[in-house]
Amino acid sequence: MGRTPCCDKKGLKKGPWTPEEDEILVNYIKSNGHGSWRTLPKLAGLLRCGKSCRLRWTNYLRPDIKRGPFTPDEEKLVIQLHAILGNRWAAIAAQLPGRTDNEIKNLWNTHLKKRLLCMGLDPQTHEPIASFGAIKQAPASPMTRHMAQWESARLEAEARLSRESMLFTPSPAGKSDSDYFLRIWNSEIGESFRNLACREESASLSPNSRASSSLKCESTRLSASNANEESCKSSKSCVEEEMVVHGSDSSCSNELEDSSDSALQLLLDFPISHDDMSFLEENIDNYNESPAADSMVCPF
DNA sequence: AAACACATCAACCGCACAGTC
């Protein structure tokens, strides 16, 4: 039993969108919302299939799209997220406000993949390629992979919710990014990272201090959970709690933006597994310092 | 200036999954 096509293809236009079509689509969605994508083209008077309309809107016409080249930080973030999520472009895109899955997928296929290859890293596993004679790296443990899968699923769910809420309840200018990351940090995703941190910390402590550490972690976890339930009324305190967990000094900035940046950085820099990520961290620095890496002489 | 190679990115295609009946 084959699937029925998403719409009747006869008489429907394909190929690049014209400015007129864009205008029709934008005007329609602004006044009516997209509703059912399948019926949208008919209602809006477009000779396109619903799928095409959805793609055009999400990848190009959406008002929150950020255009222009990726910054080094964004590229670093993409690489780190790819190491965790793999080719789950939508989930990765959700962590980069204003960027689309298509855009990130293109960035990966045209630049980042090549750069990793040139650095002697397998773009899929992010592990050194043996033939490059790179430092031998232990494969990630099954536990790590399992955790990554859970994180991946959680990220995706969180991402979807965030994206939807952002789409329909635009936040004041300049506030969205920080709130966005704080939301992630205080979500289950953040919780699992916090728990990981607790385990890491406990493992390196004596039994006595381990007990107090786990208490501290538990109370932190509960605090974060409560904060989450209360929509994290005090963003700063949420982040400061994480500073305690990570054994970092609590001299974080009072600025909201700085706090959320710290939260994001903690999330990204967190040693999911030293086996998994440490070599990547080292290489990412090199990669950032040599933006022309993709133009290097490389066998790939 | 022309021809060619390569890079980029918008758009399409087909599959998977969740929801509905």
Add this chain to the structure above:
DNA sequence: TGACTGTGCGGTTGATGTGTT
């Protein structure tokens, strides 16, 4: 419970732009 529908995602393609010979 299974057929069917709608939507989203990831892989791939092809048009266009840019650089090189």
